[in-house]
Each structure stands twice: as C-alpha cells, then as structure tokens.
Amino acid sequence: MGRFKHFIAALFGGLALILLVHAQDQSDFISIDCGLQANWSYTEPSTSINYISDAAFIDTGVSKKISSEFEGDFQQPTWTLRSFPEGIRNCYSINVTQGQKYLIRATFLYGNYDGQNLLPQFDLHLGPNMWDTVKIENNVSYVVLMELIHVPSLNYLQVCLVNTGLGTPFISAIEFRPLNNRAYVTSVGSLALFARYDLGSVNNKSYRYKDDVYDRTWAAKHYNKWKSLSTSLTIDSEMYNPYWVPSVVMSTAATPINESGPLEFYLPPEANSKYYVYMHFAELVKLKANQSRSFNITLNGELWYDGTVVPSYLFTNTLFSPSALTGGNYVFSIFKTENSTLPPIINAIEIYTVKHFPQSETDKQDGMLFVTQVKLLMRVHHRNLTTLVGYYYEGANMGLIYEYMANGDLEAHLSGENTNILSWEARLQIAMDAAQGLEYLHHGCKPPIIHRDVKSTNILLNEKFRAKLADFGLSKTFPTDDTHLSTVVAGTPGYLDPE
CATH class of the missing domain: 2.60.120 (Jelly Rolls)
Structure with a gap:
C-alpha cells in the first residue's frame, strides 16, 4: 500500500512537471514587433522572448522609429512601430489555432515618432468587431496596453487599426499567448x-x-x-x-x-x-x-x-x-x-x-469564393446588366463597385419617392429590359448565373430610363450539367416583390 501511494505521488508530480515545462515553452507564442525590418528577428533581453517582423502579416502602412530619447526607457518591441497614414481600416491577418484560448495583447507607444507632438486617437478592432478606442493621453511617452482573452472561431484572426479622424493610427507590438x-x-x-x-x-x-x-x-x-x-x-x-x-x-x-x-x-x-x-x-x-x-x-x-x-x-x-x-x-x-x-x-x-x-x-474560403465569383462577373457584359467595374476586399470588408446609374432604382419611382412619373410605355420597357437581363444570365452565360434576389431596388435606371439588373452579390453559378436544384434560401428574407 505504501509503495502504491509513493507511485501515485510520483505520477502526479511527473504530470505537473510535464504540464509546466510545456507551458514554459514559448514555441506557441506569436510575438510581432510592428515596424521591424522585414525578415529580422531578435530575442528581447529582459524576457528572452523571440520577436519577429510584422512584414509577413500586413502589406500596408509604413515603418517608423520612436524618438531616440525614449529608447532607453522601454523594451525593444516598442522602439519601432507601423503607422497607417492612408486608408480608413488597415488589418493584420494572423494564423492561429481554431478553438484555442488566447491572451491577445496590443501595445502602443507614440514616442513622437513623427516629430509632431500630436497625440492621436483611433479605434482597435478584432476582425469586424470593435475592441476598444486607443487614446494616447498625457504625453508622447504614454504606453497603452490592450489585453484580451479570446477564443477564435476560425484558424486566423485580424487585428485592425481604424482611422476615426483624430490622428494617424499606429501600433507597436502584437502578441498572442495560448492559455x-x-x-x-x-x-x-x-x-x-x-x-x-x-x-x-x-x-x-x-x-x-x-x-x-x-x-x-x-x-x-x-x-x-x-x-x-x-x-x-x-x-x-x-x-x-x-x-x-x-x-x-x-x-x-x-x-x-x-x-x-x-x-x-x-x-x-x-x-x-x-x-x-x-x-x-x-x-x-x-x-x-x-x-x-x-x-x-x-x-x-x-x-x-x-x-x-x-x-x-x-x-x-x-x-x-x-x-x-x-x-x-x-x-x-x-x-x-x-x-x-x-x-x-x-x-x-x-x-x-x-x-x-x-x-x-469571414472565413478564408468565403473570401476566396467571393474573389472567384467577382472575377466571373467582371466577364459578364450585357446592355441590361449593370457593369461591374471593380471590387474591394480588405480584411473582413468586401464590396462590389458598379457603374453609376443616374435615375436610381425602380423602387423609388414606383413608391412615389421620386418626382418622375413613369408612363405605362416606360414601365413595359423596363420590364422587358429586366427580363432580357435575366434571360442572358440564365441562357447566355457559361456556366449559367441565377440572380436569386430580383426586386425593384435591384433594377436600376440610366439617364434614359433604360433598366439594368444590379446587385449580383447573391448570384450563384450552376454547372450546365447540374441535375440537382438547390433549395438553400437566398436574397431578402421573407420578401416577394409585389411589382
């Protein structure tokens, strides 16, 4: 019995040691020095933590250094930073383990890097969501630390800096620690x-x-x-x-x-x-x-x-x-x-x-599908379809850019919001234009495209009141040999256009 007790004590002691040694290993740490020269890395002397450049995680912003007078007062990860003078929203994309609980820390030291002595304020987002507002208060050597415990639902996370018009956003370091x-x-x-x-x-x-x-x-x-x-x-x-x-x-x-x-x-x-x-x-x-x-x-x-x-x-x-x-x-x-x-x-x-x-x-696969569909739509040209002139895909934000239609959408004219009164002849022409646009999508495209959200707000009118179908964000392509019809709901929920 005594030997058994000693064995159990040794077993639990060994398990505790294994857990502690694993926890002390920083191989799962993600330690990013923002603004550090590309492909550079170093070991921070006071913590022995290995830091890497942020260049592989973002392709916007500019690298800057804080004023040399402050370097001796702070650890090395704050000596450089990345500022974002252009664009409203700039995002880091960082691969993580889905379902793993992380301590996420963002560090900000202004350090008068731009020589302006102007203390900025901006927003910090985690993906599409507001995390907090970064306020550099009191003086240029004021350090802001934002720390979050979070479980990512995907295998990557985006840390975003958002310009709110109160100064140029920047960031000094980003750290992920598995818990x-x-x-x-x-x-x-x-x-x-x-x-x-x-x-x-x-x-x-x-x-x-x-x-x-x-x-x-x-x-x-x-x-x-x-x-x-x-x-x-x-x-x-x-x-x-x-x-x-x-x-x-x-x-x-x-x-x-x-x-x-x-x-x-x-x-x-x-x-x-x-x-x-x-x-x-x-x-x-x-x-x-x-x-x-x-x-x-x-x-x-x-x-x-x-x-x-x-x-x-x-x-x-x-x-x-x-x-x-x-x-x-x-x-x-x-x-x-x-x-x-x-x-x-x-x-x-x-x-x-x-x-x-x-x-x-936004799942990466969703993003790839979005880009694939957009490239297909940019090859679709018909006089009764609004021309897709471009798109943007910035982090969690996606958008389509169409040609300008001078007379807006059909809904505004039918509801009386617009002072222009459509004659019955004009209405018939608009219906024919919309039908011809749909006919082209269904039978003129290879593979066929199903719009899936046809309604009066998605029928746009040019300066001559000729109609073009718009809003292909919900469109779906179908192989020509597809023998099965999807019943997945798409479009405006609970909506059947009365027009």
Missing part, C-alpha cells in the same frame, strides 16, 4: 483586462515571462490599510488549477493591518460593464496546532463564495465569479470567521470586463 482552455471560463463573450495585481508585493516590481508561463503582466498593488506577508518558499498550483499564477506573485500576500478587520476593495460603477473577478490564495505560514486561518468573502454584504475559504499551504487556490457582475457599485469584503485565529489574506487578483463580438470573422 489553458479550462482557465477564464465565461458564460458569454471574451474578456478584456481591467486590472491584474500582485497583492502584498514587497518590492514594487512587475512580473511577466519567464516568471509567468502565460506571459501575463502582474503589477504591484498596495493599500494603506493593508500589510504584507511573504515567504521564500516556492508556491505551486494545484493539479486541477489551470491558472498557473507565478510563484513569485503568490509568495506575497496582503492582510489587514487591523487583524480583526476585513480586506476590502471596490469596482467602479460602470453602467454598461460586466465584470469577471478571479482571486488567488495561498497560505504562506506553516500554521501551529493552535493557529487557524479561515475567512468568508462577501459582495455588497452577500456571500460571494458559498463556503469558508481555507488557503492551502504553499499551493494556489483560485476562486472566480460563476457569472458576470453587471453594473452598479461593488464592494468585496474578505473577513475572518469566528473560529479563525489569524486574519484573512489574498495573494493576487484579476479583474476583466466582458467584450461581446457579435459579428463573426
């Missing part, structure tokens, strides 16, 4: 970092990789009503704990100066914000037989965690919100139980806000 999929579970949405604190720190240092295997940044935080506890021993994570908070962070803890009082902290009242809170605990003191430490956690006076918390000696325990906290004022209180001889502690805390990304990324 354990069991960590940071939410009922809905992605998570944007609000705060991540090393509580009870005794040196005011911040920590990231290699101390943190996931390369999270932990900032020291102090409150005047708290004091610090610390240990020189290693703090391990429980086998079931996927958060892997660094030992150097967990080796300090905050406890109230008034040992009979609570630890308290607040969340700001943001009407539209939803919060997830993750608290990390570890006992740092080898308790004597007559000592005990247990405490409860309340939120606005109500139990936040259903049960008494008893931290494990030199092991990390993590407690988190089962669901998002929505709006209002939040006061967390951690106070010792009646039977506890020692005050409460907390070692670290993470707070995130929920980010909803309702629009899905």
Whole structure:
C-alpha cells in the first residue's frame, strides 16, 4: 500500500512537471514587433522572448522609429512601430489555432515618432468587431496596453487599426499567448483586462515571462490599510488549477493591518460593464496546532463564495465569479470567521470586463469564393446588366463597385419617392429590359448565373430610363450539367416583390 501511494505521488508530480515545462515553452507564442525590418528577428533581453517582423502579416502602412530619447526607457518591441497614414481600416491577418484560448495583447507607444507632438486617437478592432478606442493621453511617452482573452472561431484572426479622424493610427507590438482552455471560463463573450495585481508585493516590481508561463503582466498593488506577508518558499498550483499564477506573485500576500478587520476593495460603477473577478490564495505560514486561518468573502454584504475559504499551504487556490457582475457599485469584503485565529489574506487578483463580438470573422474560403465569383462577373457584359467595374476586399470588408446609374432604382419611382412619373410605355420597357437581363444570365452565360434576389431596388435606371439588373452579390453559378436544384434560401428574407 505504501509503495502504491509513493507511485501515485510520483505520477502526479511527473504530470505537473510535464504540464509546466510545456507551458514554459514559448514555441506557441506569436510575438510581432510592428515596424521591424522585414525578415529580422531578435530575442528581447529582459524576457528572452523571440520577436519577429510584422512584414509577413500586413502589406500596408509604413515603418517608423520612436524618438531616440525614449529608447532607453522601454523594451525593444516598442522602439519601432507601423503607422497607417492612408486608408480608413488597415488589418493584420494572423494564423492561429481554431478553438484555442488566447491572451491577445496590443501595445502602443507614440514616442513622437513623427516629430509632431500630436497625440492621436483611433479605434482597435478584432476582425469586424470593435475592441476598444486607443487614446494616447498625457504625453508622447504614454504606453497603452490592450489585453484580451479570446477564443477564435476560425484558424486566423485580424487585428485592425481604424482611422476615426483624430490622428494617424499606429501600433507597436502584437502578441498572442495560448492559455489553458479550462482557465477564464465565461458564460458569454471574451474578456478584456481591467486590472491584474500582485497583492502584498514587497518590492514594487512587475512580473511577466519567464516568471509567468502565460506571459501575463502582474503589477504591484498596495493599500494603506493593508500589510504584507511573504515567504521564500516556492508556491505551486494545484493539479486541477489551470491558472498557473507565478510563484513569485503568490509568495506575497496582503492582510489587514487591523487583524480583526476585513480586506476590502471596490469596482467602479460602470453602467454598461460586466465584470469577471478571479482571486488567488495561498497560505504562506506553516500554521501551529493552535493557529487557524479561515475567512468568508462577501459582495455588497452577500456571500460571494458559498463556503469558508481555507488557503492551502504553499499551493494556489483560485476562486472566480460563476457569472458576470453587471453594473452598479461593488464592494468585496474578505473577513475572518469566528473560529479563525489569524486574519484573512489574498495573494493576487484579476479583474476583466466582458467584450461581446457579435459579428463573426469571414472565413478564408468565403473570401476566396467571393474573389472567384467577382472575377466571373467582371466577364459578364450585357446592355441590361449593370457593369461591374471593380471590387474591394480588405480584411473582413468586401464590396462590389458598379457603374453609376443616374435615375436610381425602380423602387423609388414606383413608391412615389421620386418626382418622375413613369408612363405605362416606360414601365413595359423596363420590364422587358429586366427580363432580357435575366434571360442572358440564365441562357447566355457559361456556366449559367441565377440572380436569386430580383426586386425593384435591384433594377436600376440610366439617364434614359433604360433598366439594368444590379446587385449580383447573391448570384450563384450552376454547372450546365447540374441535375440537382438547390433549395438553400437566398436574397431578402421573407420578401416577394409585389411589382
């Protein structure tokens, strides 16, 4: 029996070591230094993280360097940047693992790279969705960090800079760090970092990789009503704990100066914000037989965690919100139980806000199909079809460019919105023009094209009120030998044109 226990202990210890070694390997990191010369790479001295140029991920923008006076104050990934003086929306396209949870970090240091001393403001998007607004505030050496925990639904993601007319967008670095999929579970949405604190720190240092295997940044935080506890021993994570908070962070803890009082902290009242809170605990003191430490956690006076918390000696325990906290004022209180001889502690805390990304990324196959269909349509020419003169395909945005039709669409004339009154002769001619356009699509094209959304708003009129069919965005080609008819719905849902 004794040998079996030793075998089980060794087995679990070996598994923990394998998991940790795998997590420490940065081979799955994506570390992009924006603006770095093409094909260049380097190892950042303070973190030992390998960075590569962004040239393979984007073909727009210009490379710039921050003013040399700031280089000594910041790490190398912020020395260069890519700015986007042209175009409203510029996107990086980055290959990722579909379904893998990532920490995504975007870094911005203006550093007066353009010599203008003008602090820009612009939007940051993840694919088609708004991530956040980047505001360079206070001074030219102000660093903005945007961090997100997100699970991509496709095998690539786009990080986009959007010009909002308040300055030229730019970006210094983009980083992707794979996380354990069991960590940071939410009922809905992605998570944007609000705060991540090393509580009870005794040196005011911040920590990231290699101390943190996931390369999270932990900032020291102090409150005047708290004091610090610390240990020189290693703090391990429980086998079931996927958060892997660094030992150097967990080796300090905050406890109230008034040992009979609570630890308290607040969340700001943001009407539209939803919060997830993750608290990390570890006992740092080898308790004597007559000592005990247990405490409860309340939120606005109500139990936040259903049960008494008893931290494990030199092991990390993590407690988190089962669901998002929505709006209002939040006061967390951690106070010792009646039977506890020692005050409460907390070692670290993470707070995130929920980010909803309702629009899905465009699949690469959809994009390829779009381009193929457009090239086919550009070869279609008929007097009763609007001429497709071009298209744009920028990241998640796709569009068709047709010839200009002076008298707009038929719907405006039939509904009375336009002052021009169509005679019955003109109406008959328009119907014949539309029919001839459809006839050409069905029988004059090889392969045949089915429009699939014929309605009055898709019949356009030129300066002579001759009609041309438009909006081929929903058109579909069919092989001439196709014996099967698709029943997939397309066009305007629930619509049958009364005209």
